[in-house]
Amino acid sequence: MPKLGMEPIRRAALVEATIHEIGAHGTLDVTVGAIAKRAGMSSALAHHYFGGKEQIFLAAMRHTLTLYGADVRSALVPAQTSLERVEAIVGASFTSSNFRPDVIAAWLNFYVLAQTVPGAKRLLTVYQARLRSNLIYALRPLIGSNAPEVASRTAALIDGVYLRQSLVKAVPDPCQATRQVLNYLDLELERAAP
Secondary structure, three states: OOOOOHHHHHHHHHHHHHHHHHHHHOOOOOOHHHHHHHHOOOHHHHHHHHOOHHHHHHHHHHHHHHHHHHHHHHHHOOOOOHHHHHHHHHHHHOOOOOOOHHHHHHHHHHHHHOOOOHHHHHHHHHHHHHHHHHHHHHHHHHHHHHHHHHHHHHHHHHHHHHHHHHHOOOOOOHHHHHHHHHHHHHHHHHHHOO
16 A cells, blocks of 8 residues: 655655766666665555656656756846846756756766757756746847847857866866856957947
8 A cells, every 4th residue: 555645755856866867877868776776665656657758758758947947037026137037047056956966967968868858858948948038138238139149159168168078087176167158258248248
């Protein structure tokens, strides 16, 4: 007999375990059994809640994007100027909850998954569109019609920092990553100045 109220707790545990397993292996080549074991439950229960490995990966991706979205919204609350909005968006991309080894590995693998799984492609498309839209909105008062182009390059640089970090064994440095992207934006703002 299933315990009432346990499903959300178990689902959350499986999602976290999935992110940790991907991070530990650096690949999507993990088993439902390994994920379930890390979550402290049977693989049958994991299959019961999600149906299969692909659905668990998508749930982990949704969870990661939800946390990222919450970080962006929280960072934007105190932002009063356009420049503060840009800085908040970039900073939220590299918070300690997002820019940590297991989540970095998960992001890299989600990009790979999006090449073949329509649900993953859809989630990444939504993420990319929201990031670009937020950046354009913040940049437009600062650089006018150049905002879409600069927003696209900024988003690509954020993804590039994650990619580079996934290839090194150094501890992620959120401040350095944020500063790197903001330094690029400073150059763009200087170039657009009259």
